[in-house]
Amino acid sequence: xxxxxxxxxxxxxxxxxxxxxxxxxxxxxxxxxxxxxxxxxxxxxxxxxxxxxxxxxxxxxxxxxxxxxxxxxxxxxxxxxxxxxxxxxxxxxxxxxxxxxxxxxxxxxxxxxxxxxxxxxxxxxxxxxxxxxxxxxxxxxxxxxxxxxxxxxxxxxxxxxxxxxxxxxxxxxxxxxxxxxxxxxxxxxxxxxxxxxxxxxxxxxxxxxx
Numbered sequence: 001x002x003x004x005x006x007x008x009x010x011x012x013x014x015x016x017x018x019x020x021x022x023x024x025x026x027x028x029x030x031x032x033x034x035x036x037x038x039x040x041x042x043x044x045x046x047x048x049x050x051x052x053x054x055x056x057x058x059x060x061x062x063x064x065x066x067x068x069x070x071x072x073x074x075x076x077x078x079x080x081x082x083x084x085x086x087x088x089x090x091x092x093x094x095x096x097x098x099x100x101x102x103x104x105x106x107x108x109x110x111x112x113x114x115x116x117x118x119x120x121x122x123x124x125x126x127x128x129x130x131x132x133x134x135x136x137x138x139x140x141x142x143x144x145x146x147x148x149x150x151x152x153x154x155x156x157x158x159x160x161x162x163x164x165x166x167x168x169x170x171x172x173x174x175x176x177x178x179x180x181x182x183x184x185x186x187x188x189x190x191x192x193x194x195x196x197x198x199x200x201x202x203x204x205x206x207x208x209x210x
Contacts, residue, residue, distance in 0.1 A: 005091060005093045006095075007093065009107070011162075011164055018099065020100070025069065033054070048131035051120070076202075092153060095116065096140045119133030159174060161177070163186070178193070192205040
């Protein structure tokens with residue numbers, strides 16, 4: 001049976017940073033996004049409130065800002081190589097991230113079969129963000145199940161790659177997982193652990209195990 005490889009974005013495909021941070025960097029709002037990130041990490045706000053406040057923070061956001069944020073982000077090397085190999089083997093690869101959909105979906109051009117993020121309005125914003133479209137860590141499992149149905153892959157044939165607390169639910173739902181530059185929240189949960197800057201090396205851990 002084919003495998004479905006599920007990749008987190010922030011801190012996983014992108015080392016030491018996150019899409020909202022890179023977008024805010026383009027707007028000169030690093031201190032402001034830093035405070036929101038700390039509130040989210042501490043549990044003082046949840047993903048829906050975070051999204052509403054980020055939407056307000058980015059009132060001047062344009063497509064140029066988004067494109068520059070994507071182009072200059074600290075991506076791991078080898079992402080497109082890994083996804084090409086996954087496709088050539090007849091497997092599937094997808095990105096599931098809490099970050100804004102308009103950023104996450106740019107990874108389709110790199111070879112992902114699917115890319116799911118929190119649903120934001122189109123840039124530049126003319127509509128408010130709908131909290132109902134914002135993903136939570138638990139919602140990642142629901143997205144995985146929908147992708148499994150779409151691609152005809154069983155949940156027991158899924159592999160998850162992540163780095164933090166937002167990936168715990170997904171890691172507990174799949175038989176194989178890779179902690180990539182991960183924090184302590186994934187200690188003891190991951191099948192494999194990788195620290196470094198090349199996704200090909202993280203993927204090789206899964207390939208070597210069969």
